[in-house]
Amino acid sequence: MRDVIIALDVPTKDHVTTFLEPFKGENLYVKVGMELFYREGLSVIYALKEQGHRVFLDVKLHDIPETVKRTMQQLSSLEVDMVNVHALGGKRMMEAARVGLTNPTSTLLAVTQLTSSSEEMIRGEQQLAISLEKSVLSLSSHAKESGIDGVVCSALEAEGIKKQNGSSFLTVTPGVRLAGSDRHDQVRVVEPKDAIHSDYLVVGRDITRSEHPVASYRTYIEEWGKASCKTSQ
């Protein structure tokens, strides 16, 4: 645990090859999202695994329970290291995902409230009467009760989630930025040095669009190291 996962949010396998070139010889943890997976399909997963990388397949399933179960059965054969669903699909859907994912080495995560969502958005558009934080905590406990291994959340919520669900319940946190970096469309943003209760950081554009991706990746690891120093104080 405690890995920086690089979100390979690029359109094609060729872009992946070019991006990974300067990382040659390193075994990374990478995330393949919908943009790349819908274009390249299974071959990109096989290629990355063959190169020795760990793969988080980020397809955020959100459908009726039976469809999610059957899709997870298909994904089980891929032997990805992580895969996810939307917790907003409900407990029955998450339980179905758990049943469908038969590969014991794949970690199953549930996305709580997207890190691009704000308090105003969930109250105004989702019409929730509770706070964003309470919603994230409630979705996390539903995920735990459904047999899910952990959640995708903002690092802002990770401490509360750990308190509620135990330290082994994983917190995988996107919406991370170095001080001064562009936040783009992210709202609930945390610097790596403050991501004390995250098990994994998910970082995309700050690394993939950097002029020096390897240096940026290393800076993230170094800065996040300061967070572990805070826990041991």
Ligand SMILES: O=C(O)c1cc(=O)[nH]c(=O)n1[C@@H]1O[C@H](COP(=O)(O)O)[C@@H](O)[C@H]1O
């Ligand atoms: O499930 C995810 O990975 C995810 C959930 C979430 O709430 N927020 C979020 O940003 N992500 C993903 O994490 C990555 C963040 O990318 P950057 O904002 O470029 O660092 C993207 O690939 C998103 O799809």
